[in-house]
Amino acid sequence: MARISKKRQQATEKLLEALGTRKVKLEGDAKYMASFDSLKLAFAYDALVIARSEKDVGATLQLANEFRVPVTTRGAGTSLTGSAAPAKGGWVLDVSNLNRIKIEKTKSMAIVGPGAVVGQIQAAAEELGLFYPPDPSSLKYSTIGGNIACNAGGMRCAKYGVTRDFVLALEGFLPTGEKVSWGGEYKKFATGYNIRDLWIGSEGTLGVVTKAVLRLLPKPEKKWTILVAFDSDLKALQAVQKLLGDGHNPSILEFLDSNSVYCAEEIAGVKLFKGLSLKPLLLVEFDGNAAQLRADKKKAIEWAKATGLAYREARTEKETEVLWSARRACSPAMFSMGDSKINEDIVVPLESQAKFARFLKQMQKKWKINAPTFGHAADGNFHVNIMYTRSDKEECKRAKGAVADLMKKVCELGGTISGEHGIGLAKTPFMTVARNEAEIGAMKAIKKALDPKGILNPGKIFEPYEVWDKALEKVKLPWDKKPIAKKES
Amino acid sequence: MARISKKRQQATEKLLEALGTRKVKLEGDAKYMASFDSLKLAFAYDALVIARSEKDVGATLQLANEFRVPVTTRGAGTSLTGSAAPAKGGWVLDVSNLNRIKIEKTKSMAIVGPGAVVGQIQAAAEELGLFYPPDPSSLKYSTIGGNIACNAGGMRCAKYGVTRDFVLALEGFLPTGEKVSWGGEYKKFATGYNIRDLWIGSEGTLGVVTKAVLRLLPKPEKKWTILVAFDSDLKALQAVQKLLGDGHNPSILEFLDSNSVYCAEEIAGVKLFKGLSLKPLLLVEFDGNAAQLRADKKKAIEWAKATGLAYREARTEKETEVLWSARRACSPAMFSMGDSKINEDIVVPLESQAKFARFLKQMQKKWKINAPTFGHAADGNFHVNIMYTRSDKEECKRAKGAVADLMKKVCELGGTISGEHGIGLAKTPFMTVARNEAEIGAMKAIKKALDPKGILNPGKIFEPYEVWDKALEKVKLPWDKKPIAKKES
Numbered sequence: 001m002a003r004i005s006k007k008r009q010q011a012t013e014k015l016l017e018a019l020g021t022r023k024v025k026l027e028g029d030a031k032y033m034a035s036f037d038s039l040k041l042a043f044a045y046d047a048l049v050i051a052r053s054e055k056d057v058g059a060t061l062q063l064a065n066e067f068r069v070p071v072t073t074r075g076a077g078t079s080l081t082g083s084a085a086p087a088k089g090g091w092v093l094d095v096s097n098l099n100r101i102k103i104e105k106t107k108s109m110a111i112v113g114p115g116a117v118v119g120q121i122q123a124a125a126e127e128l129g130l131f132y133p134p135d136p137s138s139l140k141y142s143t144i145g146g147n148i149a150c151n152a153g154g155m156r157c158a159k160y161g162v163t164r165d166f167v168l169a170l171e172g173f174l175p176t177g178e179k180v181s182w183g184g185e186y187k188k189f190a191t192g193y194n195i196r197d198l199w200i201g202s203e204g205t206l207g208v209v210t211k212a213v214l215r216l217l218p219k220p221e222k223k224w225t226i227l228v229a230f231d232s233d234l235k236a237l238q239a240v241q242k243l244l245g246d247g248h249n250p251s252i253l254e255f256l257d258s259n260s261v262y263c264a265e266e267i268a269g270v271k272l273f274k275g276l277s278l279k280p281l282l283l284v285e286f287d288g289n290a291a292q293l294r295a296d297k298k299k300a301i302e303w304a305k306a307t308g309l310a311y312r313e314a315r316t317e318k319e320t321e322v323l324w325s326a327r328r329a330c331s332p333a334m335f336s337m338g339d340s341k342i343n344e345d346i347v348v349p350l351e352s353q354a355k356f357a358r359f360l361k362q363m364q365k366k367w368k369i370n371a372p373t374f375g376h377a378a379d380g381n382f383h384v385n386i387m388y389t390r391s392d393k394e395e396c397k398r399a400k401g402a403v404a405d406l407m408k409k410v411c412e413l414g415g416t417i418s419g420e421h422g423i424g425l426a427k428t429p430f431m432t433v434a435r436n437e438a439e440i441g442a443m444k445a446i447k448k449a450l451d452p453k454g455i456l457n458p459g460k461i462f463e464p465y466e467v468w469d470k471a472l473e474k475v476k477l478p479w480d481k482k483p484i485a486k487k488e489s
Numbered sequence: 490m491a492r493i494s495k496k497r498q499q500a501t502e503k504l505l506e507a508l509g510t511r512k513v514k515l516e517g518d519a520k521y522m523a524s525f526d527s528l529k530l531a532f533a534y535d536a537l538v539i540a541r542s543e544k545d546v547g548a549t550l551q552l553a554n555e556f557r558v559p560v561t562t563r564g565a566g567t568s569l570t571g572s573a574a575p576a577k578g579g580w581v582l583d584v585s586n587l588n589r590i591k592i593e594k595t596k597s598m599a600i601v602g603p604g605a606v607v608g609q610i611q612a613a614a615e616e617l618g619l620f621y622p623p624d625p626s627s628l629k630y631s632t633i634g635g636n637i638a639c640n641a642g643g644m645r646c647a648k649y650g651v652t653r654d655f656v657l658a659l660e661g662f663l664p665t666g667e668k669v670s671w672g673g674e675y676k677k678f679a680t681g682y683n684i685r686d687l688w689i690g691s692e693g694t695l696g697v698v699t700k701a702v703l704r705l706l707p708k709p710e711k712k713w714t715i716l717v718a719f720d721s722d723l724k725a726l727q728a729v730q731k732l733l734g735d736g737h738n739p740s741i742l743e744f745l746d747s748n749s750v751y752c753a754e755e756i757a758g759v760k761l762f763k764g765l766s767l768k769p770l771l772l773v774e775f776d777g778n779a780a781q782l783r784a785d786k787k788k789a790i791e792w793a794k795a796t797g798l799a800y801r802e803a804r805t806e807k808e809t810e811v812l813w814s815a816r817r818a819c820s821p822a823m824f825s826m827g828d829s830k831i832n833e834d835i836v837v838p839l840e841s842q843a844k845f846a847r848f849l850k851q852m853q854k855k856w857k858i859n860a861p862t863f864g865h866a867a868d869g870n871f872h873v874n875i876m877y878t879r880s881d882k883e884e885c886k887r888a889k890g891a892v893a894d895l896m897k898k899v900c901e902l903g904g905t906i907s908g909e910h911g912i913g914l915a916k917t918p919f920m921t922v923a924r925n926e927a928e929i930g931a932m933k934a935i936k937k938a939l940d941p942k943g944i945l946n947p948g949k950i951f952e953p954y955e956v957w958d959k960a961l962e963k964v965k966l967p968w969d970k971k972p973i974a975k976k977e978s
Contacts, residue, residue: 106734107838107839151679157676164683174931176927179925179927180928184903186837188909190642190911191905192932193931193935193936194687194689194691195931201682218736241595244595244596291778349675380677414674418679423679423681436669438669439670442682446682446684447682461682
C-alpha cells in the first residue's frame, strides 16, 4: 500500500509539473465539489485537473497510464448514479471548460466541446432555426460530454431519439492516452468498427471525448399541448397504447400516475381539473407545421374524449405553462414523503405497461413505501421515484427491497433497468439481473482490450457496489429542486 | 498443413452429423454460389450451412470454435466489397432462410430475421401505414442482416439516417457461440456497453445476428420531385449548399455529374431537357404532408430558378418516373466505358464538394480513365464509378492508380473511404489511409477480445488484400443490371 501511495504521490507531482497549479488542485472547494456527483456519494482522491485544452487531457492520460492512476472524467456532475464520482480515487479530470459551441447552418451540425451545456447548444441551434432534440431534465446544467457518457434521453426521445441518434462524430483519447477520432463532419461512414457508439453510453470508462459533432434538425414550426385526466393508472396507460396504435407521433407523451398527481394536487396545491381528484394524467405535445398540427389536434381531441375523463388544451404559451405545472410541481413535492429519493429510470415495453402498473401498486403495498411514478410513456421509460428517509434504517431496508423487486420485474417484463441514467455505482448490483454472463463477459473483454491498465473510471458499471451503507454529502447542488411542503389550507 | 486439413475434415463431419445433409452442402450449385458475393471474387471452402433456425447458428458456431474453423455469414451476397466471401475458407453460414417479418403497429417496430429482404420489410411496414426509410439500391435483394453488417445507407439517409438509426435491438451469437441480446423491444437503454452498435457495421466479424428489432416511422403522406439542370458540376454542387443552407430538408438529393449525364443521354438515349446537352443534374424529392409540400415546392422552384439552367417537376407518378429515368439509366450505360466497374462509395464533407469536383476531373485526366459520379449529395456520399476493361492489364493499372488517388484525396478533404458499402476485402489496402494506428489498434483489440480464436469472417477489414491480381467469376447475379449499349441513331 505504502509503495502505491508513494508512486501515486510521484505521479501527482509530475502532473503538477506538467500542468501547473492553475489547472491542478490538490485541495480546496473545487476539489471537494468534484469528489461526488448528484448521487452525493463522496470519495477521497488525489488531484483535480481542470483541463483548459485538448492537450491537457492528453497529458493527463499519458501520465495516468505511466503511473497507473485512476482517472474519472466529469462535466457538471449531474449524474444520479455516481458515474462521475472518483470511486477508486486518483485524479478527477474536469472538462467543463472545453465548452466551445459552433453551429454549422448549411451542414445542420453543431461542433461542440465536451463541456458545452446542452441547453446552451439548443439555444445556439435555435437561433439559426435548427433544433437539437434530446432534452434531459438536467439540460440547463448538464454537459454534452456527460450526456454522451450516459446516452441521455428526455421527454422528446420517443419521436426524435436519444443522444446517440444525434452524435455524428467524437474526437478524443483512448484510455491509453492515444488520440483518436470516430467519424467526421459527415453523416455516414462504414470504415471499420464503430467505436463512436461504443463510447456513447460507456460512462467514461472507454475514452475521453474532447470534441463532438452533433446532427441538428430543422426547428419545428409550432407546438400544441393537451392534458388529459383518466380514471385510473391502467386506463391512462391503455390510452397511450390507443394513441400510438392509431399512428399518432407525439413529440412528448408524459404520464403522471395517481401518486404523482397526489403530490402535485395535495402537496403543491396544483389542481387542473375541477371536480376531479387524484386522477392520473397524460401530458401530450405535438410539434410540426400548422397543417400537421391541425390534423393532430383534431384526432387527439377525439382520442381524449374517447379515453379520458376530461381534457384541457393550450392555446397560448401561458396556457401551456399551466398544463405543465402539475408535471413540474410533482417532483419537488415528493419530498414530503421522505427526505431522499431514488429515481429509477427503468424501461418497460409498451405491451407490458398495464402489468407494470399493477406491479407498482403491489410493490408499494408490500414494502410500505411511496413510489410516485411519472415518465416518458411513448418509449416506456418511467421514473419510479422511491421516497424514503435516509436516517430511518428500517425504511432504508424497505426502499432497498423495493428497488430489487423493481429491477427484477422490469427485466421479467422484457424491459431494462436503465433507460437514460446509466449504471454508475448505484445500479451495479443489478447488472446481472439485466444482462447474462456472456453479455457482461463481452463488455468486460472490451474494457480490458481498450483500457489494459484499468485507468478510466474504474469501479463503475461492472463491480457491484453497495450505496446503502454509505453516508451521503449534505450539500445543495445548483439543480436540486427546493422541496415543496404541503400548503396550509 | 495436413494436420489442419484433417482437423477441418473432422469438424465438417461433425457439422454434417449435427445438422444433416439438408442443411450442410459439401458440393453443388448452392455451395458454388456462396463462394463469392457481388465482387465475384471466389474462394474455396469446406461446407455451406443453410441455417433453418437460430439453433443451427448456435450449433455451427460452437463446432467452429471447438475446431477453429473460419465462418463467414451471408445473406443474399449483394456486397460489392467481398465481405460475404469466405476469404479464409472454412464454412459459409447462410442465414437467408431466417427471414421472418412481423410488424408491431402500436410499437412502430418490425421484428425480423437476418434473412428478411429489406424491400419486403418496407412493403410489410407500408401496408400498416409505417415506413422503414433506409433504401440501399440493392433493396429488392439484400437482406437486413447484410444491411446491418455494412450499416447500409441509400438515398433517403440525409433526412432519415442510415440502417444503424433504425436498429433498436439485435439478438444473436458472439463469435464464441454464446447467445446474447443487445437491447429489446423498447427504444432506450443505458445498461452497460452498447455492443449493438458495435456489431452494426462490423461486417460479420464480431457476431451473428439471428433477430433484429427495427424502429419504424409514420409513412409520409406525399412526395414531390423536381429535376434541375446546371451549367457545370461545380454549379450543381454549389446549388446543393444553397439548398441546404436555406434550411431545406429534402428526402432525396441525388447528384449526376456531367459524365453520368453523358451515359444517360448519349448511351441510353434518355434526354430530359430540350436544347441542353450533357448538363449535370440534381434530382430532388421532398416528402411530408400536403401543406409542408406546398411550402417546400414553392421554395424549391425559387431555388431552381435562381441556381439552375432549367427544371422539370413531377405532377404525377408517371412524370416522377420520367424524372428518374436518367438516374436509373446512367448506371447500366456506364458499361459502354468498360466491362468492369469499381463503385467507390466515398464521403466528402459538404464544404469540400467543390474541391472534390475539381479533383475528379484531374483524376480522370491523369489516369486516362472514365469515372462518372453520382450520389447522395446532401450527405456527401458519392458513388465514383471507375470504369475499365478487366482484360486490359494496362487499364487495370490506371484504374488502380485512380482508386488510390481517390482514397487519399477524400481523407485529405475530411471525408472517408466508405459511406455505406464497408471495407470487406476490396478496401482493405486503404484502411491505413482512413484511420490512424491507434484507431486501427483499438479495433483489432476489440476483435481479439470478442473473437479470441479468430473464427468469424477472418481476413476482412484489417488484413490488406489485393483484389487486382485475381480473376473474377463470370456469372450473372440476379441484381446485375443489363449493360446498356449506345442506341443506333
